[in-house]
Amino acid sequence: MATITILGSGGFGLSLAIMCDNAGHDVTVWSKFQDEIDTINRTGELKSKLPGVLINKTIKLTTDISAAKGKDMVIVGIPSNFVRSVCEEAAPYIDKDTIIVNTAKGLEAGSLKRMTEVEKECFPDNIIAVLTGPSHAEEVARGIPTTVCTACENREAANFIQQTLSNNTFRVYVNDDVIGCEIGGSLKNVIALAAGVCDGLGLGDNTKAALMTRGIREIARLGIAMGAERDTFAGLSGIGDLIVTCCSMHSRNRRAGILIGKGTDPAEAVRQVGTVEGYSCTKNAYDLAKKMGIEMPITEELAKVLFEGAPVGESIKKLMSRPSKNETESQFLS
Numbered sequence: 490m491a492t493i494t495i496l497g498s499g500g501f502g503l504s505l506a507i508m509c510d511n512a513g514h515d516v517t518v519w520s521k522f523q524d525e526i527d528t529i530n531r532t533g534e535l536k537s538k539l540p541g542v543l544i545n546k547t548i549k550l551t552t553d554i555s556a557a558k559g560k561d562m563v564i565v566g567i568p569s570n571f572v573r574s575v576c577e578e579a580a581p582y583i584d585k586d587t588i589i590v591n592t593a594k595g596l597e598a599g600s601l602k603r604m605t606e607v608e609k610e611c612f613p614d615n616i617i618a619v620l621t622g623p624s625h626a627e628e629v630a631r632g633i634p635t636t637v638c639t640a641c642e643n644r645e646a647a648n649f650i651q652q653t654l655s656n657n658t659f660r661v662y663v664n665d666d667v668i669g670c671e672i673g674g675s676l677k678n679v680i681a682l683a684a685g686v687c688d689g690l691g692l693g694d695n696t697k698a699a700l701m702t703r704g705i706r707e708i709a710r711l712g713i714a715m716g717a718e719r720d721t722f723a724g725l726s727g728i729g730d731l732i733v734t735c736c737s738m739h740s741r742n743r744r745a746g747i748l749i750g751k752g753t754d755p756a757e758a759v760r761q762v763g764t765v766e767g768y769s770c771t772k773n774a775y776d777l778a779k780k781m782g783i784e785m786p787i788t789e790e791l792a793k794v795l796f797e798g799a800p801v802g803e804s805i806k807k808l809m810s811r812p813s814k815n816e817t818e819s820q821f822l823s
């Protein structure tokens with residue numbers, strides 16, 4: 490039995506809490522918002538985040554962040570925009586031997602840092618790991634078979650996370666490539682948003698296959714330039730998460746994209762859907778690509794659609810009329 494505090498009572502935090510509680514771990518969920526906890530206590534669920542899923546009564550719920558003290562593992566389940574502020578708030582209470590497990594997918598605005606880099610700044614003495622992969626909360630919470638991976642510079646800690654979180658319906662692989670796992674997990678949201686736009690426009694399956702295939706290429710191109718391993722992008726955190734997010738109606742990124750494709754203003758589409766990590770990640774990834782001199786044509790066009798009012802039709806035309814390429818020669822280079 491492990492002692493685990495999950496920061497964030499959103500869909501993913503709650504789904505992991507249910508899974509860990511079912512596996513016999515001692516689980517506490519922290520929320521910044523008393524109303525989320527009151528709603529769960531009153532109704533047994535949090536319909537706004539995880540409709541139709543009952544939250545185990547054995548899970549402890551609190552707004553007191555000192556509940557992160559004395560735990561084997563603290564799982565960060567907060568949208569990326571708020572990871573730094575929540576981790577700074579938690580830092581005084583976190584013991585040095587607690588393993589921090591990041592699940593947030595995104596890059597920090599401004600600094601363009603990965604989430605585990607942000608967390609390392611907040612918890613300089615702790616081991617920081619990432620847990621990522623194709624894992625929609627709606628399915629994790631219902632015990633639908635799911636595979637993910639965990640990456641950490643400390644192999645012993647990664648093995649501990651694997652042993653602690655694996656069960657009959659949740660299979661955790663260890664991966665040694667922290668950068669690749671985080672970049673794949675964060676940037677697939679950009680491509681999923683674009684895939685949603687194509688679906689909203691009523692484009693075809695060929696289009697989506699093209700977007701996913703060329704999308705993982707440009708994600709890998711950026712990731713490799715940052716120090717990631719090429720193979721990682723063919724794994725769960727890369728193509729695995731890209732497939733589920735581009736194809737599932739659970740995906741908020743895809744759903745926001747569908748609204749945009751049907752003509753809703755991008756900022757309004759995000760407002761309607763809620764947590765749409767791919768929105769800010771498109772800007773952050775595009776800024777990072779420019780800074781590093783990496784070509785990311787789909788990300789660039791999506792940034793223009795989302796933030797500069799570029800017509801989607803023009804962006805698609807531009808992508809389709811780029812200079813001819815040899816797929817083999819240009820594999821990860823352009």
Ligand SMILES: NC(=O)C1=CN([C@@H]2O[C@H](COP(=O)(O)OP(=O)(O)OC[C@H]3O[C@@H](n4cnc5c(N)ncnc54)[C@H](O)[C@@H]3O)[C@@H](O)[C@H]2O)C=CC1
Pocket residue numbers: 497498499500501502520521522525538566567568569571575592593594595624625626627763764766
């Ligand atoms: N939902 C999913 O299927 C999965 C989500 N993730 C990632 O997990 C992270 C969290 O996503 P979800 O749980 O889906 O989000 P969500 O929208 O369901 O819930 C977000 C939760 O974060 C907390 N929160 C929001 N604003 C906050 C603030 N200012 N300060 C402190 N806490 C705040 C609240 O407890 C809120 O319920 C995201 O980065 C997402 O990409 C990763 C894998 C799967």
Ligand SMILES: O=C(CO)COP(=O)(O)O
Pocket residue numbers: 594622623624625626678681730733734739740741742743764765766
């Ligand atoms: O990361 C996810 C599934 O692995 C969740 O995707 P959305 O944020 O698009 O819902």
